[in-house]
Amino acid sequence: MKIKRILGAATGMVLGLATDLAHAAYELNLQTPETPIAGQIYHLHTLIMYVVLAIFVVVFGAMFYSIYAHRKSRGHQAAHFHENTTVEVIWTIIPFFILIGMAFPATKTVLAMKDTSSPDMTVKVTGFQWKWEYDYLQEGIHFFSNLSTPRDQIDNKVAKDAHYLLEVDHPLVVPTGKKIRMLVTADDVIHSWSVPAFGVKQDAIPGFIRDTWFKVEKPGIYRGQCSELCGKDHGFMPVVVEAKTPEDYAKWLADEKAKMAAVVEDPNKVYTLDEMKSKGEKVFTSHCAACHQASGMGIPGAFPALNGSKIATGDKAAHIDRVMNGKPGTAMAAFAAQLSDTEIAAVITYERNAWSNHTGDVIQPSEIKALRK
Amino acid sequence: MDATHAHDHGHDHHPSGLMRWVKTTNHKDIGTLYLWFALIMFFFAGSLAMMIRAELFEPGMQFVHPEFFNQLTTMHGLIMIFGVIMPAFTGFANWQVPLMIGAPDMAFPRMNNWSFWLLPVAAIFLIGEFFLPGGAVAGGWTMYPPLFIQGGVSYDLTIFAVHIMGASSIMGSINIITTILNMRAPGMTMMKMPMFVWTWLITAYLLIATMPVLAGAVTMLLTDRHFGTHFFNAAGGGDPVMFQHIFWFFGHPEVYILILPAFGIISQIIPTFARKPLFGYASMVYATGSIAILSFIVWGHHMFTVGMPAAGQLFFMYSTMLIAVPTGVKVFNWVATMWKGSMTFETPMLFAVAFVCLFTMGGFSGLVLAITPVDIQLQDTYYVVAHFHYVLVSGALFSIFAGAYYWLPKWTGHMYDEKLGKLHFWLSVISMNILFFPMHFLGLAGMPRRVPDYALQFTQFNQIASIGGFIFGASQLIFLIVVLKAVRGGAKATDKVWEGAEGLEWTVPSPAPYHTFETAPMVK
Ligand code: HEM
Ligand SMILES: [Cu+2]
Numbered sequence: 001m002k003i004k005r006i007l008g009a010a011t012g013m014v015l016g017l018a019t020d021l022a023h024a025a026y027e028l029n030l031q032t033p034e035t036p037i038a039g040q041i042y043h044l045h046t047l048i049m050y051v052v053l054a055i056f057v058v059v060f061g062a063m064f065y066s067i068y069a070h071r072k073s074r075g076h077q078a079a080h081f082h083e084n085t086t087v088e089v090i091w092t093i094i095p096f097f098i099l100i101g102m103a104f105p106a107t108k109t110v111l112a113m114k115d116t117s118s119p120d121m122t123v124k125v126t127g128f129q130w131k132w133e134y135d136y137l138q139e140g141i142h143f144f145s146n147l148s149t150p151r152d153q154i155d156n157k158v159a160k161d162a163h164y165l166l167e168v169d170h171p172l173v174v175p176t177g178k179k180i181r182m183l184v185t186a187d188d189v190i191h192s193w194s195v196p197a198f199g200v201k202q203d204a205i206p207g208f209i210r211d212t213w214f215k216v217e218k219p220g221i222y223r224g225q226c227s228e229l230c231g232k233d234h235g236f237m238p239v240v241v242e243a244k245t246p247e248d249y250a251k252w253l254a255d256e257k258a259k260m261a262a263v264v265e266d267p268n269k270v271y272t273l274d275e276m277k278s279k280g281e282k283v284f285t286s287h288c289a290a291c292h293q294a295s296g297m298g299i300p301g302a303f304p305a306l307n308g309s310k311i312a313t314g315d316k317a318a319h320i321d322r323v324m325n326g327k328p329g330t331a332m333a334a335f336a337a338q339l340s341d342t343e344i345a346a347v348i349t350y351e352r353n354a355w356s357n358h359t360g361d362v363i364q365p366s367e368i369k370a371l372r373k
Numbered sequence: 374m375d376a377t378h379a380h381d382h383g384h385d386h387h388p389s390g391l392m393r394w395v396k397t398t399n400h401k402d403i404g405t406l407y408l409w410f411a412l413i414m415f416f417f418a419g420s421l422a423m424m425i426r427a428e429l430f431e432p433g434m435q436f437v438h439p440e441f442f443n444q445l446t447t448m449h450g451l452i453m454i455f456g457v458i459m460p461a462f463t464g465f466a467n468w469q470v471p472l473m474i475g476a477p478d479m480a481f482p483r484m485n486n487w488s489f490w491l492l493p494v495a496a497i498f499l500i501g502e503f504f505l506p507g508g509a510v511a512g513g514w515t516m517y518p519p520l521f522i523q524g525g526v527s528y529d530l531t532i533f534a535v536h537i538m539g540a541s542s543i544m545g546s547i548n549i550i551t552t553i554l555n556m557r558a559p560g561m562t563m564m565k566m567p568m569f570v571w572t573w574l575i576t577a578y579l580l581i582a583t584m585p586v587l588a589g590a591v592t593m594l595l596t597d598r599h600f601g602t603h604f605f606n607a608a609g610g611g612d613p614v615m616f617q618h619i620f621w622f623f624g625h626p627e628v629y630i631l632i633l634p635a636f637g638i639i640s641q642i643i644p645t646f647a648r649k650p651l652f653g654y655a656s657m658v659y660a661t662g663s664i665a666i667l668s669f670i671v672w673g674h675h676m677f678t679v680g681m682p683a684a685g686q687l688f689f690m691y692s693t694m695l696i697a698v699p700t701g702v703k704v705f706n707w708v709a710t711m712w713k714g715s716m717t718f719e720t721p722m723l724f725a726v727a728f729v730c731l732f733t734m735g736g737f738s739g740l741v742l743a744i745t746p747v748d749i750q751l752q753d754t755y756y757v758v759a760h761f762h763y764v765l766v767s768g769a770l771f772s773i774f775a776g777a778y779y780w781l782p783k784w785t786g787h788m789y790d791e792k793l794g795k796l797h798f799w800l801s802v803i804s805m806n807i808l809f810f811p812m813h814f815l816g817l818a819g820m821p822r823r824v825p826d827y828a829l830q831f832t833q834f835n836q837i838a839s840i841g842g843f844i845f846g847a848s849q850l851i852f853l854i855v856v857l858k859a860v861r862g863g864a865k866a867t868d869k870v871w872e873g874a875e876g877l878e879w880t881v882p883s884p885a886p887y888h889t890f891e892t893a894p895m896v897k
Binding site: 027028029030031037038041044045048049052055056059060062063066067070071072073076077078079080083084087088091092095096099102103107109110111153154155156160162163164165188189190192196199200201202203205207208210211224225226227228229231233234235299300302330331 | 432434435438439440506511512517518519523606607608612613647648649650651652653655678679680682683686687690691694695701702704705706708709710712715716717718726729730733734737741745746747749750752753754814817819821823824826827828829830833834873
């Protein structure tokens with residue numbers, strides 16, 4: 001019975017694999033380059049591949065010929081030579097020239113990649129555990145960009161969609177044909193902002209700002225991922241860039257500004273418990289659930305549970321302090337700078353009244369405002 | 374030398390039972406301890422890799438949660454490097470260096486005992502972390518702050534374990550250097566030493582130069598974690614990138630520590646089975662030396678994406694490319710050694726030939742990664758994972774297999790099972806390529822490393838890699854069987870086990886008696 005089932009599962013797996021293999025679009029090379037820099041990288045890689053293949057064929061051709069022809073079983077007698085200065089000098093010098101041939105175009109590309117001068121536009125990107133924040137410095141708008149793949153897809157409960165793990169709620173939007181300079185930094189640990197089709201990968205280092213640039217010609221959606229181990233959700237931190245024509249971009253920008261103006265909150269407004277709870281749940285889902293889980297149970301040993309926790313059910317001031325200022329030395333970030341007064345008040349209210357927590361406390365935005373220096 | 378005399382004498386001081394192994398100061402016993410330790414750790418770290426490959430068989434989270442996945446990769450990497458490859462090479466050094474240079478033992482036998490026994494202590498700390506609250510360390514074997522500062526108590530234990538392993542390596546290196554420089558048989562000049570002895574001499578210097586650097590880096594991590602220093606914290610005036618500079622100043626020479634002894638082993642084996650002296654002995658020595666020296670000025674190639682200035686990127690690109698020259702010389706010399714030889718292909722030679730071919734492929738992907746702009750595309754993707762496994766598995770590990778098969782008859786006195794050895798070889802070499810070759814494509818297509826889950830377009834190659842991984846993992850059990858069989862019996866090995874073998878180790882009986890060379894042999 002059991003054996004049959006195991007066998008059945010195994011055949012299923014093999015069949016599934018075989019059909020997968022038959023339909024797969026095997027990608028054997030770098031992603032299609034979409035910027036001039038990525039194009040240069042692509043060609044550099046191709047050039048090196050030719051060089052490497054040629055060396056491979058020559059050297060291992062000789063080796064395998066020798067293995068074939070100079071075997072004892074074929075009666076070959078060993079020769080006795082064991083050095084030859086001329087040969088050794090030649091095979092030291094030739095590689096040297098090959099390397100110079102490769103270094104020359106590579107140097108040109110390095111210099112081009114590093115030239116971030118005179119951009120048309122500058123965006124600051126900040127890495128957080130585990131989301132990106134985009135700050136349009138001249139335009140005055142900013143937003144967070146979170147993974148939007150539903151948890152159920154990750155847990156294999158529902159089918160995965162085409163852009164599984166490479167989709168976000170709020171992509172970076174940029175105009176085509178413009179030189180865009182990215183200022184890259186991080187808030188907690190090192191992340192790396194990377195979009196392969198642009199040839200861009202820049203580490204985001206807390207406390208330091210580094211820059212990089214790209215100029216994309218074709219409107220479209222370009223996808224990448226965080227590329228530096230940054231903790232448990234490192235694999236769930238996509239970068240999505242949407243390039244729009246300058247006209248569409250202008251429209252998007254106007255919309256975005258209007259939206260931001262509409263949600264300006266009055267920090268002195270007084271809310272009811274239910275209002276705060278429902279606002280707070282949204283904040284919790286996008287900023288807190290990654291570690292503490294939607295169930296509030298955390299991950300034992302790594303991330304504490306909030307359900308029934310001493311902080312979330314005890315002294316209000318300590319709870320507010322933890323959310324605003326984080327806990328240094330752990331993955332618990334300081335949210336004071338990331339969230340508005342209303343958002344902080346709301347999420348704390350939610351945490352104090354969700355799951356089995358029933359403190360009945362309502363935190364008002366004005367309390368948070370008073371705590372800010 | 375009178376072998377009978379050596380044997381008689383040996384009986385007088387031959388301790389037995391468990392305490393023989395705990396208290397031993399005999400280089401052969403200690404070599405054996407190192408080798409068994411490495412083998413056990415290999416199966417442990419290998420089973421972690423099997424879990425990684427099982428989780429990555431399909432997209433979605435199947436068996437483990439992301440935090441545990443990071444613990445798996447971190448521990449797998451740390452233990453493979455510090456618990457498998459390095460101890461295995463040290464085991465070879467303990468067994469072979471005295472035998473090859475005609476010395477009766479290592480220079481400091483008591484310290485030798487200590488260097489070994491520190492290792493199990495460190496291993497217990499590392500493995501024990503899995504049972505602590507919060508689990509084992511999950512910050513990557515590179516231990517980058519600030520992520521590493523965030524962790525719990527197992528991060529402190531890791532730092533402690535690294536200190537202990539570092540102390541062990543330094544003591545071992547001092548012993549090896551002193552032995553080689555002072556205890557060579559009369560007539561064995563430096564330029565007559567076997568290649569394996571040369572490579573270990575240079576490796577030992579690399580260890581002494583870099584281990585303290587690592588110790589310093591992790592000590593700074595420790596004080597940042599607990600004593601309010603801010604070496605790597607920008608808020609206190611520190612710099613997280615400084616850690617990477619210090620770490621890789623150790624880390625890059627470290628990767629040569631993991632490969633130079635391999636060069637040595639291969640340079641012993643190829644001449645034996647080609648029945649022809651090593652081609653270009655002198656240039657082999659100089660090439661090894663140049664690689665060691667160059668290894669200190671290329672660390673920046675691990676950090677091309679941190680945003681160093683163009684001048685820095687160019688310097689590290691050029692210096693890295695330069696290493697290809699002496700490495701190329703070594704490969705050409707091996708091929709020239711085989712050229713017009715009279716070759717046979719026993720298991721050690723098979724592994725040696727696979728080493729030359731596959732290690733070179735790892736070298737080629739290294740050359741691709743040396744080109745800064747291309748590296749920026751590939752850094753922290755599976756391309757890098759493919760690259761370093763080609764040099765570590767088909768390089769370091771295969772050389773260890775080659776050496777083990779080569780010297781097993783000398784160590785145990787019995788021939789190993791050639792059929793099983795060949796089976797182990799073919800399964801390993803084929804599955805190793807199924808496992809790691811597709812990772813090049815994954816990396817080119819942009820799959821980041823150290824991720825527990827991935828986008829759909831990466832599925833097929835991951836499945837192929839996982840299947841290769843399971844076959845590779847299972848094949849290693851054959852090796853265990855071969856070793857156990859040879860230890861317990863088998864055809865009696867002659868003194869000079871291999872027809873084409875040269876060197877002092879082949880002048881003593883097999884198994885090598887407990888005490889050898891009490892009267893130094895003369896080398897002409
Ligand atoms: C059974 C054979 C092996 C398999 C299946 C295997 C597989 C893997 C995988 C899947 C990773 C994780 C890659 C990532 O997500 O970044 C990894 C990392 C690593 N492996 Fe292996 N590996 C094997 C043998 C070895 C050996 C023999 C070494 C020798 C030293 C080694 C050294 C490393 C290192 C240093 C890392 C990086 C760890 C880190 O990211 O911190 N592996 N391996
Ligand atoms: Cu990240």
